[in-house]
Amino acid sequence: MSKPTISEDAIFSDPLYVEILQQLRPHADADTNISPQTSITRDLGMDSLAIMDFIFDLEDAIDISIPMERIAEVQTISDLVAAVHKLQQEA
Amino acid sequence: MAIFDKFQSLTDNHDLVKSFGQSPSSLQFEEIISPTEAVLNGRRTILLGTNNYLGMTFDETCIEKGVAALREEGTGTTGSRIANGSYNGHKALENELAEFYGMKEAMLFSTGYMANLGAIGTLAGRGDYLLIDADSHASIHDACKLSDAEVIRFRHNDPVNLAKKLERLADKPGEKLVIIESIYSMLGDTSPLKEMIAVKKKYGASLLIDEAHSLGVMGATGRGLCELAGVGDDIDFITGTFSKSVGTIGGFLVSNVPGLDIVRLASRPYMFTASLPPSVVATARAALSKIPHATELRTKLWDNATQLYAGLKNTGFDLGPQVSPIVAIRLSDPQKAVALWNGLLDAGLYTNLALPPATPLGWYLLRSSISAAHTSQQIALAVELCTRIGRELGLIPCPLKTGASVEMMNVGGTRKSATKPDSKRTAEPKKPAAQA
Ligand SMILES: Cc1ncc(COP(=O)(O)O)c(C=O)c1O
Numbered sequence: 001m002s003k004p005t006i007s008e009d010a011i012f013s014d015p016l017y018v019e020i021l022q023q024l025r026p027h028a029d030a031d032t033n034i035s036p037q038t039s040i041t042r043d044l045g046m047d048s049l050a051i052m053d054f055i056f057d058l059e060d061a062i063d064i065s066i067p068m069e070r071i072a073e074v075q076t077i078s079d080l081v082a083a084v085h086k087l088q089q090e091a
Numbered sequence: 092m093a094i095f096d097k098f099q100s101l102t103d104n105h106d107l108v109k110s111f112g113q114s115p116s117s118l119q120f121e122e123i124i125s126p127t128e129a130v131l132n133g134r135r136t137i138l139l140g141t142n143n144y145l146g147m148t149f150d151e152t153c154i155e156k157g158v159a160a161l162r163e164e165g166t167g168t169t170g171s172r173i174a175n176g177s178y179n180g181h182k183a184l185e186n187e188l189a190e191f192y193g194m195k196e197a198m199l200f201s202t203g204y205m206a207n208l209g210a211i212g213t214l215a216g217r218g219d220y221l222l223i224d225a226d227s228h229a230s231i232h233d234a235c236k237l238s239d240a241e242v243i244r245f246r247h248n249d250p251v252n253l254a255k256k257l258e259r260l261a262d263k264p265g266e267k268l269v270i271i272e273s274i275y276s277m278l279g280d281t282s283p284l285k286e287m288i289a290v291k292k293k294y295g296a297s298l299l300i301d302e303a304h305s306l307g308v309m310g311a312t313g314r315g316l317c318e319l320a321g322v323g324d325d326i327d328f329i330t331g332t333f334s335k336s337v338g339t340i341g342g343f344l345v346s347n348v349p350g351l352d353i354v355r356l357a358s359r360p361y362m363f364t365a366s367l368p369p370s371v372v373a374t375a376r377a378a379l380s381k382i383p384h385a386t387e388l389r390t391k392l393w394d395n396a397t398q399l400y401a402g403l404k405n406t407g408f409d410l411g412p413q414v415s416p417i418v419a420i421r422l423s424d425p426q427k428a429v430a431l432w433n434g435l436l437d438a439g440l441y442t443n444l445a446l447p448p449a450t451p452l453g454w455y456l457l458r459s460s461i462s463a464a465h466t467s468q469q470i471a472l473a474v475e476l477c478t479r480i481g482r483e484l485g486l487i488p489c490p491l492k493t494g495a496s497v498e499m500m501n502v503g504g505t506r507k508s509a510t511k512p513d514s515k516r517t518a519e520p521k522k523p524a525a526q527a
Contacts, residue, residue, distance in 0.1 A: 048448045052225060056246055065256050068235065068242040091259075 011036045016062070017081050023061055024077075027054040036078035064088065104446065107425065112433035115444050125149055126338075126464040131441065137469050139459040140443040144308050144416050145378075145388045146464025147338030153377040157339075160373035167368040173355070180372035187379055188343055192314060193323055196351040198344045199372075201364050203303055203332025204230040206342030209360035210330050211270060211299065212237030218265040222256055224248065224282075226275050226451050228301065237359075240268075247275075247451065250286040257294035267296035273316035274304035277450050277458060279417030281305075284320045292325065297348075299328035307336030308392065308416055312383035333371075337378040341367045388463035392416055395461045395470050402474030407487035419445075420457040420477070427484050428455035434480035440473055 011017050021034055028034065029045035038044065040051060055066055064087055074080045108114050122130040126146035127138050147153060160180065168175055181199055188197035200206035211234035215221045219240040223231055226247040235242040243260075246252040253269065260267060269291050271282045282300070291298045302315035310318025313336075317323050327348055333341035344354070355361055367375075393416070400414040409421045422428040425446070432444040435457075445456040459473070481487040 047453065049451075049453050052244065056225070056244075056252070060252075060255075063255075063259075065243045065259050068244060 011078060011081060014081060016084055017077070019061055020058060020077060020080060020084075023058045024054055027051075027057075034077065036081070037076050039075050040077060040080065041075060058084075064091070108429050108444070108446075111426070111429040113436055115432070118441075126462055127466075127469060129441070131436070134439055136436070136439045136441050137465075137473065138441050139461070139465075139469075139473055140441055141462070142304070142335040142460045143338060143462045143464070144304075144336040144392055144460070145338070145382070145385060146462045147307075147336060147378045147381075150338065150378065150381070152381070153338060153374045156377040157370040157374040161370040164369035166370070168366045170365055171362055172366045173362045175366070177366070178369055178372070180369050180376065181366060184372050184376050184379070185343075187376060188345055191312075191379060191383070192329060192345045194329070194345040194347045195349065196346055198351065198354060198361065199367060200342040200344065200361060201367055202340060203301075203330065203334055203342035204233075205360040205364065206330045206332065206344055207231055207301060208234045208237055209358040210328060210344040210354070211235065211268070212360065213354055213358040214297075214299070214328070215240035215266065215268045220260055220263070220265055220267045222253060222267060222269045222296070224271050224275075226272075226277070227270065228272060228276060228303070229449070231270055231272075231301065240265075248280065248283055250283060250290045253287065254290045254293070257290065257296055261294065267294065269296050269298045270301070271298070272301045272303065273309070274415055274417060275451075276304055276417065277445055277456060278411035278419050278421075279304075279415030280412050281316060281415065284316055284322055288322055288325045297327040298325070299330065300326055302329050302331045304335060304417065306331050307382045307385065308389065311386075313385060313389065333375045333378070336382065337375050339371050339374045339378065341371055341375055385463075392461060392463040395463070395465050395467065398467060398470045399459065399461055399473060402471070403477055406474070406478045406481065408477070408481060416461045418459050418461065419454075420481075422455040422457065422486065425455050427486055428457060430484055431457055431477075431480055431486065434483070435476055438476045438480065440476050 017036070024034065024044070027046055027050045032038070032044055034044070040046065046054065055071060059065055062084070064084065066084065066087065070083050070087065074083050105114065118131065120129040120131050121133070124130065124135070126143045126148050129136055129138055164178060168178065172181060185197040185199055189195060200209050207228070207230035211221065211231060215238045217239040221235055221238060221240045221242045223235060223242060223244055224247055225244050243256050245256050257267060269287070271287055273284070274281050288298065300317065302317065305315035307313040309315050312318065317326050317329065328344060328346045330344050331342065333339045396416045396418065397414050399418050400410060403418065403420065404410055411417070411419045411421070422431070428444065432442060435442055443458040445458050447453040447455070450456050461470070478487070482489045
């Protein structure tokens with residue numbers, strides 16, 4: 001995955017980032033602090049099945065399909081924001 | 092060695108399983124007595140987890156045909172059909188498969204796993220789209236890795252979610268191939284096939300269904316879910332395996348789409364591995380010829396499945412959503428799941444232990460698969476053992492008064508005598524089980 005194109009400051013006001021956090025909460029360990037650099041696979045106590053469910057919820061919420069090869073490239077939340085923006089541009 | 096470091100979490104998981112006794116991956120049967128019994132650790136054991144749905148592994152005709160082919164044509168083909176050519180049996184079996192399914196063409200593969208790799212991985216190429224169910228079998232996931240197509244998952248058995256995903260692709264060029272399974276191998280739930288077909292038709296997609304667990308098991312002539320649902324003409328591709336109801340090994344792809352033959356020259360899992368040995372082909376042909384007429388076996392299989400499902404449900408186990416020849420007890424506590432599996436094994440009952448992430452929704456599953464060759468006594472004993480050990484582990488409630496002591500008495504000394512020899516095999520004299 002290429003480095004996210006969004007700066008750290010900009011990401012906090014990005015509606016997509018806010019949406020991702022909202023969709024992530026029910027799947028993640030309740031007591032974790034989430035930041036743009038949080039690793040979805042490592043830091044949130046989510047296994048591959050929980051991640052898949054989270055992705056399904058996110059897809060429904062923002063009406064987009066995220067192909068598996070794109071998901072495979074994502075590590076942090078900021079990666080995911082960038083990947084979804086890229087998909088939205090391609091659509 | 093550092094090269095194995097990346098397997099640490101696998102090792103940890105495996106160590107946990109081993110700490111309770113036996114490990115599913117290292118069991119070794121000393122003797123196979125029949126489709127439903129084997130000797131394990133010196134003990135006669137009921138096999139309730141071998142996908143041997145019709146008990147075909149010891150069918151006399153299948154054995155004879157296999158032995159004859161072994162003598163006449165030798166032990167193997169020593170190469171792929173592209174390099175070494177086909178034997179008559181390969182072509183004959185393909186014709187018989189096509190006829191069985193009422194489809195135009197059929198292609199053999201060396202296993203069902205390879206059939207999915209070779210079909211899915213080849214049919215969908217660059218610029219195409221693969222839409223796969225969230226609970227897909229490993230062979231389907233691996234096929235996706237082999238394909239250059241874009242892979243999109245939809246929620247398990249959810250035609251509405253599939254429709255949304257196809258809708259988003261509506262303007263994109265490129266073929267859309269939807270992949271589903273007839274019976275999902277972990278929980279035994281079936282695909283809502285009619286709804287799936289309505290969706291794929293609406294969006295002009297193709298549909299491939301893996302009938303691995305339904306061949307011989309569903310439909311009036313054993314063709315599977317497609318036959319049961321009466322939707323044969325709407326299916327574009329079917330993959331399947333000989334490793335379950337057919338009782339041997341091998342896989343296939345059948346299709347009504349004209350021109351399937353070219354896949355033989357494009358599919359690497361077809362081209363670059365040895366073809367099925369003649370004895371296996373002969374065995375599969377014999378089994379396949381029996382399947383359309385095996386109505387009694389199918390009835391017995393479903394009776395057994397219903398007996399096991401109802402028996403376990405009644406004592407309070409949480410099972411998969413519907414009666415099927417795959418019956419899975421859903422458990423949330425890994426240690427108790429492993430303990431239950433081990434307890435059953437010690438009591439002479441072999442089942443499958445399935446752990447996340449191979450299982451849906453992170454369940455720990457005690458999975459059993461039923462055979463037409465099981466007697467109802469064997470099924471009753473399986474229910475009894477699961478109930479007793481399930482209660483001991485606190486997985487299911489104990490009855491109030493008649494209680495545990497009666498249960499214990501039943502099982503303590505009578506296990507072996509209650510294990511009636513399998514009636515399907517009594518027609519034929521059989522070597523006695525080693526320690527029974
Ligand atoms: C749904 C499904 N597809 C394919 C396969 C692979 O079959 P085979 O054992 O012939 O490789 C299996 C069996 O494990 C299966 O459950």
